Amino acid sequence: MTERSLPRFSHTVTERFLRYVLIDTQSNPASATCPSTEKQKDLGRLLAHELRAMGLSDAHLDDHGYVYATIPANTDKRVPVICFCSHMDTSPDCSGANVKPQLVRNYRGGDIVLPADPTQVIRAADHPALAGQIGNDIITTDGTTLLGADNKAGIAEIMDAAHLLLQNPQIRHGAIKILFTPDEEIGRGVDKVDLKKLGADFAYTIDGETAGNIEDETFSADGVTITIEGVSAHPGFAKGRMEHAIKIAAAIVDRLPKNTCSPETTEGREGFLHPIGISGTLERSTLGLIVRDFTDAGLQEKEALLEDIVEEVMQDYPHSTARIEIRQQYRNMKQVIDAHPEIVDNAMEAIRRAGLTPVKAAIRGGTDGSRLSFMGLPCPNIFAGEHAFHSRLEWVSVQDMEKAVQTIVNLAMIWEERAWSLSGSD
Numbered sequence: 001m002t003e004r005s006l007p008r009f010s011h012t013v014t015e016r017f018l019r020y021v022l023i024d025t026q027s028n029p030a031s032a033t034c035p036s037t038e039k040q041k042d043l044g045r046l047l048a049h050e051l052r053a054m055g056l057s058d059a060h061l062d063d064h065g066y067v068y069a070t071i072p073a074n075t076d077k078r079v080p081v082i083c084f085c086s087h088m089d090t091s092p093d094c095s096g097a098n099v100k101p102q103l104v105r106n107y108r109g110g111d112i113v114l115p116a117d118p119t120q121v122i123r124a125a126d127h128p129a130l131a132g133q134i135g136n137d138i139i140t141t142d143g144t145t146l147l148g149a150d151n152k153a154g155i156a157e158i159m160d161a162a163h164l165l166l167q168n169p170q171i172r173h174g175a176i177k178i179l180f181t182p183d184e185e186i187g188r189g190v191d192k193v194d195l196k197k198l199g200a201d202f203a204y205t206i207d208g209e210t211a212g213n214i215e216d217e218t219f220s221a222d223g224v225t226i227t228i229e230g231v232s233a234h235p236g237f238a239k240g241r242m243e244h245a246i247k248i249a250a251a252i253v254d255r256l257p258k259n260t261c262s263p264e265t266t267e268g269r270e271g272f273l274h275p276i277g278i279s280g281t282l283e284r285s286t287l288g289l290i291v292r293d294f295t296d297a298g299l300q301e302k303e304a305l306l307e308d309i310v311e312e313v314m315q316d317y318p319h320s321t322a323r324i325e326i327r328q329q330y331r332n333m334k335q336v337i338d339a340h341p342e343i344v345d346n347a348m349e350a351i352r353r354a355g356l357t358p359v360k361a362a363i364r365g366g367t368d369g370s371r372l373s374f375m376g377l378p379c380p381n382i383f384a385g386e387h388a389f390h391s392r393l394e395w396v397s398v399q400d401m402e403k404a405v406q407t408i409v410n411l412a413m414i415w416e417e418r419a420w421s422l423s424g425s426d
């Protein structure tokens with residue numbers, strides 16, 4: 001904190017956020033333990049302690065590094081149990097040690113130069129979302145680390161919303177579950193989650209970007225492995241006999257669509273076929289690809305195209321074989337969430353009541369929410385306000401975090417408003 005110091009015990013979302021980002025919680029994909037780094041528990045212990053201090057007696061950090069807590073219901077109505085979830089770890093791509101947050105008060109537009117490394121500039125041209133932040137207070141790093149708004153903004157927002165709900169018992173709500181997970185950035189965020197213990201009907205991750213956004217769709221994803229057996233021969237005596245497995249793999253890659261259907265040529269709702277690994281020898285080679293689309297039909301179309309390419313290439317190599325294995329990685333969470341339209345409807349209304357225009361968006365990737373959804377806990381993603389995450393240019397605005405807190409509180413209230421009363425009279 002540079003430009004101003006906040007009152008020590010003011011429980012604002014910003015005060016919470018600025019404390020949480022000081023704790024290094026970087027996860028490590030090379031580690032086999034859960035959590036992958038013990039230091040994530042430093043934040044987990046603090047959060048569990050703060051939740052207990054608010055009066056949530058069941059708040060605890062478990063051995064796997066997950067924090068669970070319950071805000072008890074204060075209504076007679078039968079309200080579904082809602083969970084708010086964020087992840088405690090930060091990306092392995094960029095250091096999260098010794099974070100020194102900077103506050104740019106009343107942003108007037110233009111580029112933001114980060115003080116400890118002036119080569120790090122958040123350029124208005126590269127970050128169009130800055131245009132919507134005029135007059136707001138923006139938190140950045142000093143340019144030497146990431147900020148950790150992904151996802152400590154979400155954590156601070158959930159903590160502050162919990163505090164607000166507890167301080168304002170006139171706001172009626174059902175039982176609210178809080179879940180903080182480790183290791184989301186390395187794809188293991190829900191590996192050890194105990195959904196039975198959590199006991200929620202529906203959940204929201206608070207880990208999205210632009211204020212007002214709600215994401216109820218992710219990619220559907222398959223992985224493909226193509227194993228090619230060529231025909232080996234001594235290179236001096238190979239004429240008319242050798243069929244080179246490396247060259248066969250290269251021929252397949254060469255025939256993939258060049259102007260469509262790749263990550264570098266698609267956006268929005270378009271999917272792609274994407275080679276991720278190639279290895280081999282003359283005799284045998286392996287080609288790995290990932291397939292992404294928002295629909296199952298789109299996935300199948302791309303896989304059929306790949307099979308056609310392989311078949312065509314193999315016509316030139318009559319004594320070689322290619323085996324194609326396709327395995328499911330994850331599916332678009334919309335398939336699950338659409339069965340309960342009230343999950344998204346209530347979130348849209350909560351965003352509206354926070355004074356924002358709700359925007360439904362689709363994530364070109366997978367989230368912990370997509371895995372939770374298929375584990376039986378439907379879980380769209382609501383904005384936390386984090387921008388340029390996994391980089392030293394990461395930033396978040398105070399005002400967007402405050403809107404997220406309001407959205408969470410509104411959401412708790414709306415689920416109660418729209419629930420049936422136990423007497424049946426609503």
Ligand SMILES: [Zn+2]
Pocket residue numbers: 087150151184207
């Ligand atoms: Zn995140």
